[in-house]
Amino acid sequence: MKLLVGNIQRYCIHDGPGIRTTVFLKGCQLHCPWCANPENGERRIQTSVQRPKKVYGRWMEDEELIEECLKDEPFYGSNGGVTFSGGEPLLWAQELLPILFELRQRNISTCVETSLFAPTEGIRTALALFDSLFVDVKVLDNERCKEILGGDLALFSRNLLLVESEFSSLPMTFRFPLANGLSFENGNLALLQEFMEKRSTSRFEIFCCHDLASRKYEDLGLPPVHSNRVPEFEYRSFLSRLRSAGIQFTELTL
Amino acid sequence: MILKRVIKALLKMIPGVRRLRYTYLHAKWLNWHQERLGKSSKKSLLFYMLKTHIVLGHGATPQTRAADAFFRMCKSIHLQRSTSERFQYSLDSYTALIPDPGTAVIGNITINYGSFLEGGFIALENAVHAAMNIHGKTDFLQGSLKTIGGLRFLAARIQKFSEADPDLIRASRVKRAFSGMENSAAASLEDALQRILFLNQLLWQCQHGLNGLGRLDQILLHYYKMDLEIKGTTRNSALAAIKDFLALLHENYELKSSVLLGDTGQIVILGGLMADGRDACNELTELFLEAVGELHLPDPKVLFRVSSKTPRHFWSEAVHCLEKRTGSPLFSNDDVVIPSLVAYGYPLEDARNYGTAACWEPLIPGRSLDQGNLASLVFPACLPKALESTVSLNSEEDFEYFLRLCEKELRNQVRLLLESNNHLRWCPAPFLSLFLDDCIGASKDVSEGGALFNNYGFTTVGLGNLVDSVANLHRLIIEEHSISFADLKIALHENFNDFRLLWDCLKEQSSRYGCDDPGVISFARRFLQIVEEEVHGRRNCLGGLFKFGLSSPNYVNSSSKFPATPDGRRNGEPFYVHISSGVAGQSPTDLVRFAGKLDYSGSKFNGNVVDFVLDPRLIESAEDKFCDFLEGAVRCGFFQMQMTIIDSATIYAAMKDPDKFPDLIVRVWGFSAYFKDLPQEYRQVVLERTLRSEAACR
Numbered sequence: 003m004k005l006l007v008g009n010i011q012r013y014c015i016h017d018g019p020g021i022r023t024t025v026f027l028k029g030c031q032l033h034c035p036w037c038a039n040p041e042n043g044e045r046r047i048q049t050s051v052q053r054p055k056k057v058y059g060r061w062m063e064d065e066e067l068i069e070e071c072l073k074d075e076p077f078y079g080s081n082g083g084v085t086f087s088g089g090e091p092l093l094w095a096q097e098l099l100p101i102l103f104e105l106r107q108r109n110i111s112t113c114v115e116t117s118l119f120a121p122t123e124g125i126r127t128a129l130a131l132f133d134s135l136f137v138d139v140k141v142l143d144n145e146r147c148k149e150i151l152g153g154d155l156a157l158f159s160r161n162l163l164l165v166e167s168e169f170s171s172l173p174m175t176f177r178f179p180l181a182n183g184l185s186f187e188n189g190n191l192a193l194l195q196e197f198m199e200k201r202s203t204s205r206f207e208i209f210c211c212h213d214l215a216s217r218k219y220e221d222l223g224l225p226p227v228h229s230n231r232v233p234e235f236e237y238r239s240f241l242s243r244l245r246s247a248g249i250q251f252t253e254l255t256l
Numbered sequence: 257m258i259l260k261r262v263i264k265a266l267l268k269m270i271p272g273v274r275r276l277r278y279t280y281l282h283a284k285w286l287n288w289h290q291e292r293l294g295k296s297s298k299k300s301l302l303f304y305m306l307k308t309h310i311v312l313g314h315g316a317t318p319q320t321r322a323a324d325a326f327f328r329m330c331k332s333i334h335l336q337r338s339t340s341e342r343f344q345y346s347l348d349s350y351t352a353l354i355p356d357p358g359t360a361v362i363g364n365i366t367i368n369y370g371s372f373l374e375g376g377f378i379a380l381e382n383a384v385h386a387a388m389n390i391h392g393k394t395d396f397l398q399g400s401l402k403t404i405g406g407l408r409f410l411a412a413r414i415q416k417f418s419e420a421d422p423d424l425i426r427a428s429r430v431k432r433a434f435s436g437m438e439n440s441a442a443a444s445l446e447d448a449l450q451r452i453l454f455l456n457q458l459l460w461q462c463q464h465g466l467n468g469l470g471r472l473d474q475i476l477l478h479y480y481k482m483d484l485e486i487k488g489t490t491r492n493s494a495l496a497a498i499k500d501f502l503a504l505l506h507e508n509y510e511l512k513s514s515v516l517l518g519d520t521g522q523i524v525i526l527g528g529l530m531a532d533g534r535d536a537c538n539e540l541t542e543l544f545l546e547a548v549g550e551l552h553l554p555d556p557k558v559l560f561r562v563s564s565k566t567p568r569h570f571w572s573e574a575v576h577c578l579e580k581r582t583g584s585p586l587f588s589n590d591d592v593v594i595p596s597l598v599a600y601g602y603p604l605e606d607a608r609n610y611g612t613a614a615c616w617e618p619l620i621p622g623r624s625l626d627q628g629n630l631a632s633l634v635f636p637a638c639l640p641k642a643l644e645s646t647v648s649l650n651s652e653e654d655f656e657y658f659l660r661l662c663e664k665e666l667r668n669q670v671r672l673l674l675e676s677n678n679h680l681r682w683c684p685a686p687f688l689s690l691f692l693d694d695c696i697g698a699s700k701d702v703s704e705g706g707a708l709f710n711n712y713g714f715t716t717v718g719l720g721n722l723v724d725s726v727a728n729l730h731r732l733i734i735e736e737h738s739i740s741f742a743d744l745k746i747a748l749h750e751n752f753n754d755f756r757l758l759w760d761c762l763k764e765q766s767s768r769y770g771c772d773d774p775g776v777i778s779f780a781r782r783f784l785q786i787v788e789e790e791v792h793g794r795r796n797c798l799g800g801l802f803k804f805g806l807s808s809p810n811y812v813n814s815s816s817k818f819p820a821t822p823d824g825r826r827n828g829e830p831f832y833v834h835i836s837s838g839v840a841g842q843s844p845t846d847l848v849r850f851a852g853k854l855d856y857s858g859s860k861f862n863g864n865v866v867d868f869v870l871d872p873r874l875i876e877s878a879e880d881k882f883c884d885f886l887e888g889a890v891r892c893g894f895f896q897m898q899m900t901i902i903d904s905a906t907i908y909a910a911m912k913d914p915d916k917f918p919d920l921i922v923r924v925w926g927f928s929a930y931f932k933d934l935p936q937e938y939r940q941v942v943l944e945r946t947l948r949s950e951a952a953c954r
Binding site for chain 2: 012
């Protein structure tokens, strides 16, 4: 089976435990305005509109991808391994199965970074072979989710229920990307806080979106992204509010 | 013309003329030191000439003259109060010896400090007398006795000097340490450190520069433990003494520095294996790493010998030291280095005791003359003639023809290099010979091959540029037909001016030297094999072998006037730095895997350093993960590895105003330097490499 790989990045230290190789798969149901990886949004090979010409995306057979994942095995130690990201990696749930199985055979830990906007059955099958996951929690209002991300919140909720009921023993971290006026907006912040308060024993990571990917948008011929940087003072106030509510979290600086 | 040369040569031999000439040369050397610190004037040169005292030895032979000169120097060097609260250590920069005509002064080695900690002058004399029983009263052995006499004389002078020291505590420490030197082992860690400093100052005084310190965590362990168990001293007091010791060695770094400030060669070897193969890391390993980190100096530097046996705890200590951003430690992988040394012919016990020369060239401390950096082979130098002699490049046969031309040129270069460095004559060094096995036992000065190991080594530069050049030629001309050979030749000649598109093609190479790519590795191994074939089995005039390695000080010097090359490098741009890659945003894991697949067998062990720039964020909040990386690197089989931890924002700011960053330290070749001390072209290299490493794909 083939997968459309956007990029393979090595020596990743923010994508799970230990040193990891992160495989970025192309294709996503959402169009988050703050996306730092717009080159992985579409499930097709793309070429840059500027020089030097760059090709985004390569079809790879699973054996080929496994070989790439194994290259850094000497560095994985006892808890490093491979993380699948994108785009939305769980759109490739079926194609990932033989790879996940092979990595499990070799005792290499696997992790997935997902928004949970993917078919439920695929998620159920694939998660059985992952060792940990990161779940992005972005916009929790139905209308706003449709408007800003282009996603159906009901799908997210259904998948989240599945994950929390059938895979509750899987180490899970919720990630909250904050983009000014979008996910970082009064109504949504209240919903995010409520989300965290209901899951007091879970791990949370919070970060502010950056606009360092603007050159990628230019290179792909996409409309330029507006700066979504959250003002420092507002960000700090939000974090204080969470602390006052007894919520424990990690701040990520990417 | 010939008459002029004869007269010149004769004049050089007349003592008075020689003394005047060397007075001038020494004054010029001192003046040059001032110039590179930004202070000089014509008046200074005259001043230095008046202050300079050249010590000439008397005797019938070069050996006896050298010993006599050493003795006279011990009598006459000017002593100065040390800045340390524990130790006496000073250099008299105005007093100098002269090498015998036509000889070079030996430097870049490490003496056997350990033997002098175990016994004093009497023990040295006993060894000389034992040798006399076998060899008779040879010039060398009589000179050795005179040299020991010089040491004794200087030790007595220092004791007397310390009697007038207003710092009474220091005076008593110095007196105790020096009085014990006659006939006892060192009585404490401080005494042992003082003995090392005593010999060390004489090494510099005799101009045996770039000298290393050896395996101090092994040599000093007994004295450290003795202090803790018998004297009840503490770990903290030992740490303070070590810091004092290191700071003192650094004090004269400007005078001690070779070509660039910071390049003193003062290397401390830590860790490694014991003679029986067990891991050798101990409490002193930790203390030295801690001391170096806390002092935050570029020099002395540390080489940390590691292996699959290195305990995790010591990896963590090394990472903590790295985080202090002094460029230390340089890592040396015993799992690869020791088998290389053994296969070359070093006995196993010696191989397990290896240290390095000033940069990274393995040698056996206290037993080697081994000169690791006699010359530099420039790999890309085979390209111009090979390109000129290739008229067409249309087929695989044409490409093979071109490669064979490169190989032929390379062989010629190596032969020339070996030939021109095989007849070196070394200046007699009776002081060095006292502390290098087995000069006394063999009654032979180190300059005549008295040391146990006398191998000659050279460094190489630009293998990456050569490999990327030939890979480009194959890919773009033979495989893809996207550029023409004729156009390429013109473009190289024109330095790519008006050939922008072609130049872009050359630079767009996604798999380059430094990438774990079979094609790249195959080219690299092929060229290395050519050099190996020329070097293997060749003996030098002292009976030793030759060796070479892939890292070099010359990535700027050798390239500054070198024409454009088909890897996309423009005329004058630096060659690759040691084992590194030109690919933007390359992961260090990829680079290490590449390095692990190169061949270090045979003669190829003379220093092979993976070098990269690391974003501080990849280590500072992720020490555990960085330890994982280092342990994984050992498994991959790197030879040696060093890194500079820096980000581009800091470098940009430092380039605008270097004086605002007086403590910023970066790795250069086998040493670290203050960024502010570096010439502009070296700063530019650091900036470009940092930008390339930061190019992110996310």
